Amino acid sequence: MTLKPVVNDPQGLAVTQGLHALGYPEVLGTRVGKHIQLTLTARDRQGAESRVEEMCRRLLCNGVIEDFHFQVAEVGA
Template sequence: MTKRRILVMLRSMYLARVYVTLKPTVNDPQGLTIRGGLHALGFADVASVRAGKYMEIRVDAGDRAAAEAQVDEMCRKLLANPVIEDFRFDLEEAPVTA
């Protein structure tokens, strides 16, 4: 019982902020549509819009390196399409309660 509690205390919650963007050479119809909408609203100075995805992921891990490895693998396997998208993320230790 004591051993189990110690194991729980050694783990931390990490918050990963993941940014997925289309590669620069890939067409972005969603971004073009947003730009069109902004122009129609009078924002004539908008030169370009690129649309992407943003995710906040809470992951329970033993340490920062383990959390980073997990999030990297998640991005490669599910969150981003490596053929047309790039991803990056940052990681911070988060309170478990939040």
């Protein structure tokens, strides 16, 4: 989950300043986001993807301010 590019991210600005203070002047910008790990059951990858996308739209992400990306990977039963 990341803030949309048009949304000001003061947290990211503070992190950039911190990195500059630590001697990393090459950092031009920082955007702070959120990482969520879900474990779920699904018949197949496509089924998992469509369910996760729906979860993102309905709860995990607020479409007014955030964008989301996700990856689905198989784990052992």
